[in-house]
Amino acid sequence: MDGELKVYLVTPFIIAVLLGAGAVFFDAYIPYFAVLWAVAGAVIGLMFYNKLKQISTRNREIEIELKELQQQSQVNSRVEDQHRQVWEQIVPVWQRHLISSRDLSEGAINELSARFSHLVTLIVDTRNVALAHQQTDNGEGFAHDKKMLTTFFNRLKDYDAATDKLFDKIESLQGFTNDLDQMALAVANIAEQTNMLALNAAIEAARAGDAGRGFAVVAQEVRELSSQSGGTGEQIAHKVSEVKAVMGNILESANKARDQEDETLDQGESYINEVIEHLENLARELITEGESLLQVNQQIQQQIEQVLVELQFQDRVSQILSQVLTSMDSLSVQLRQASEDHSMTIDVNGVLAQMKTNYTTVEEHRQHNPKDTQVDNESAAGGSINFF
Amino acid sequence: MAKTILVVDDSMSIRQVVSIALKGAGYDVIEACDGKDALAKMTGQKIHLIISDVNMPNMDGITFLKQVKASPKYKFTPVIMLTTEAGRDKMAEGKAAGAKAWVVKPFQPPQMLDAVAKLVLP
Numbered sequence: 001m002d003g004e005l006k007v008y009l010v011t012p013f014i015i016a017v018l019l020g021a022g023a024v025f026f027d028a029y030i031p032y033f034a035v036l037w038a039v040a041g042a043v044i045g046l047m048f049y050n051k052l053k054q055i056s057t058r059n060r061e062i063e064i065e066l067k068e069l070q071q072q073s074q075v076n077s078r079v080e081d082q083h084r085q086v087w088e089q090i091v092p093v094w095q096r097h098l099i100s101s102r103d104l105s106e107g108a109i110n111e112l113s114a115r116f117s118h119l120v121t122l123i124v125d126t127r128n129v130a131l132a133h134q135q136t137d138n139g140e141g142f143a144h145d146k147k148m149l150t151t152f153f154n155r156l157k158d159y160d161a162a163t164d165k166l167f168d169k170i171e172s173l174q175g176f177t178n179d180l181d182q183m184a185l186a187v188a189n190i191a192e193q194t195n196m197l198a199l200n201a202a203i204e205a206a207r208a209g210d211a212g213r214g215f216a217v218v219a220q221e222v223r224e225l226s227s228q229s230g231g232t233g234e235q236i237a238h239k240v241s242e243v244k245a246v247m248g249n250i251l252e253s254a255n256k257a258r259d260q261e262d263e264t265l266d267q268g269e270s271y272i273n274e275v276i277e278h279l280e281n282l283a284r285e286l287i288t289e290g291e292s293l294l295q296v297n298q299q300i301q302q303q304i305e306q307v308l309v310e311l312q313f314q315d316r317v318s319q320i321l322s323q324v325l326t327s328m329d330s331l332s333v334q335l336r337q338a339s340e341d342h343s344m345t346i347d348v349n350g351v352l353a354q355m356k357t358n359y360t361t362v363e364e365h366r367q368h369n370p371k372d373t374q375v376d377n378e379s380a381a382g383g384s385i386n387f388f
Numbered sequence: 389m390a391k392t393i394l395v396v397d398d399s400m401s402i403r404q405v406v407s408i409a410l411k412g413a414g415y416d417v418i419e420a421c422d423g424k425d426a427l428a429k430m431t432g433q434k435i436h437l438i439i440s441d442v443n444m445p446n447m448d449g450i451t452f453l454k455q456v457k458a459s460p461k462y463k464f465t466p467v468i469m470l471t472t473e474a475g476r477d478k479m480a481e482g483k484a485a486g487a488k489a490w491v492v493k494p495f496q497p498p499q500m501l502d503a504v505a506k507l508v509l510p
Binding site: 106109110112113114116117120124305308309310311312313314315316318319359360361362365378379380381382383384385386387388 | 397399400401404405408412442443471472473474475476478479482483487488489490492493494495497499502503506
């Protein structure tokens with residue numbers, strides 16, 4: 001540069017000398033102008049020199065800046081390469097994680113839904129079976145059993161009444177034995193009187209002598225007959241007495257048996273009533289507990305159904321994750337395109353607009369721009385029903 | 389005889405919720421996982437009502453709805469769209485395709501049963 005500066009410094013002088021010579025040549029009578037031309041040339045040359053020096057300094061500065069910019073550009077280029085590599089290598093990993101998470105949660109929720117659904121089916125089936133039993137039985141079976149027991153017990157009472165009648169008849173036989181006793185006594189009296197009559201007849205036959213001999217034989221036979229009658233009467237009385245004794249024993253045993261039977265029946269009736277009451281209480285408790293269980297059963301079913309309703313979130317989460325994956329793909333394509341074109345320009349607003357068109361849920365619209373209050377006006381609320 | 393309702397959704401959990409609610413109300417339910425599956429399963433069946441999702445693989449809900457309305461046998465079968473799509477534009481698209489109602493998820497079974505009772509064929 002110094003050589004160039006010298007050239008820049010000398011050139012104005014030469015020009016000034018040439019101008020001075022020209023002035024002398026064309027105006028020899030005014031040599032002062034030549035001096036002035038030379039001075040002017042020197043001043044102009046000095047000015048050129050200064051200006052050129054400034055330009056040279058600026059050039060050096062620009063060269064330094066240029067070098068710095070080139071270095072910065074190289075650094076930026078490396079950073080961009082790194083960013084692109086980050087996007088191209090790391091984002092797919094994120095995407096795989098997202099897909100894996102979505103699939104895992106979807107599988108788990110589906111499995112849960114299936115199990116809960118099966119539980120609901122079991123609960124409903126169980127309740128239907130219980131209700132069917134309740135409707136068909138409804139205490140009728142127990143009433144039937146109670147009726148059978150009562151019938152059986154009434155038959156026992158009838159049997160007891162029949163036995164009582166039998167015992168009454170046996171007792172009435174004792175009256176007959178008294179009659180027989182009286183009859184035996186009457187027979188004995190008749191025999192005794194007959195004997196007396198026969199004795200008198202024998203006396204009268206003896207008085208009659210031979211004429212009364214035949215009569216005496218008859219009288220003797222009558223006496224023997226009366227004697228036999230008296231013996232028979234005694235035997236009858238004896239037998240009647242024995243029969244009375246046996247009858248007494250029978251009646252005593254019968255009365256004991258009847259008393260025991262009555263007591264047993266009374267106790268049996270009491271026991272059966274107690275057992276029936278106990279069973280009735282148990283049955284009532286069972287019915288109450290059954291109804292309570294059915295209510296619990298229904299509550300559990302409702303709770304499980306509500307859990308299933310809540311599990312609907314999975315569908316929305318799955319769609320949101322799918323949309324995020326689609327957006328990542330879209331951005332990857334744009335980044336690759338920009339890199340290939342060396343333009344390094346990405347239409348961010350275009351990407352955002354594209355994302356918005358892919359949204360399905362209200363949540364996505366809300367999260368896209370939390371400050372946008374128009375979202376709720378433009379979207380129907382979850383759970384809303386519109387009829388057309 | 390119980391009325392038959394076709395439930396079309398790619399989400400099994402949604403199908404379970406809808407099915408339990410409908411079966412509890414005395415309806416018979418046929419489940420399908422997308423529009424294509426639904427068209428195959430409804431063939432020859434008497435369907436009293438269809439509940440369909442919108443965003444599904446293989447065949448989306450709007451395409452399925454259009455095919456149902458183009459079918460001589462099922463063109464009068466009422467269709468309820470059950471979807472996460474809450475946008476008015478999509479809703480208008482469903483209406484234009486012939487849907488009778490648009491239910492935005494998440495839904496409550498009693499509301500769904502009310503809508504079904506109003507629309508189901510006699």
